[in-house]
Amino acid sequence: MRRATPERARQLAAELERRFERDAELADAQRRLRDANDRLWSGLHPDGIAAIYGEHPAAVEAATAHSRSQALDSPDALRAVQQVHWSIHKAFISYQSGAERRRQGAAETGELASELMTTLVGAGWSPKDARDANIRSLIWPEVDQ
Numbered sequence: 001m002r003r004a005t006p007e008r009a010r011q012l013a014a015e016l017e018r019r020f021e022r023d024a025e026l027a028d029a030q031r032r033l034r035d036a037n038d039r040l041w042s043g044l045h046p047d048g049i050a051a052i053y054g055e056h057p058a059a060v061e062a063a064t065a066h067s068r069s070q071a072l073d074s075p076d077a078l079r080a081v082q083q084v085h086w087s088i089h090k091a092f093i094s095y096q097s098g099a100e101r102r103r104q105g106a107a108e109t110g111e112l113a114s115e116l117m118t119t120l121v122g123a124g125w126s127p128k129d130a131r132d133a134n135i136r137s138l139i140w141p142e143v144d145q
Contacts, residue, residue, distance in 0.1 A: 005138050006123045012116040013138035019109050020135075026098040033095050036087035039070040039080075 071080035116138075120130035 003125060003129075004123060005141060006119055009116055009119045009123065009138055012112055012119060013133075013135045016109065016112055016116065016135050017139060019105055019112070023102060023105065026102050029091060029094040029098045033088065033091035036084055036091050039084045039087070041069045041072075 071077060071084050074080040116133075117127070117130045120133060121127055125133070
């Protein structure tokens, strides 16, 4: 059964959709932080494998085969480590800023969701139906989601 969707509910749903998309973009800072850290080292350190499995040549070879440091393997290791350091620093600042924006956005998103519920219930929707409403269907009712 199709219900009438007030224009204000469409506007609120569209704003919530934009916020969800922006929230997904904030995850990029976390990815950049992880990628920069992986340039310093990825995999298990050979010393860790040796501590667990001993100095057996097969264990050392297995540890070395899956462990690498892009920075330390570069021709100018000091420069590469410095570049990674600043990449991590910038990514961490970006991540912190994103986390703060996300915290603030969560409060605003909660207020929008509450207003959307109130608007839908005011238009005759049951509280359960308003809570379960598909945001995209409210924005574009002609598209079956």
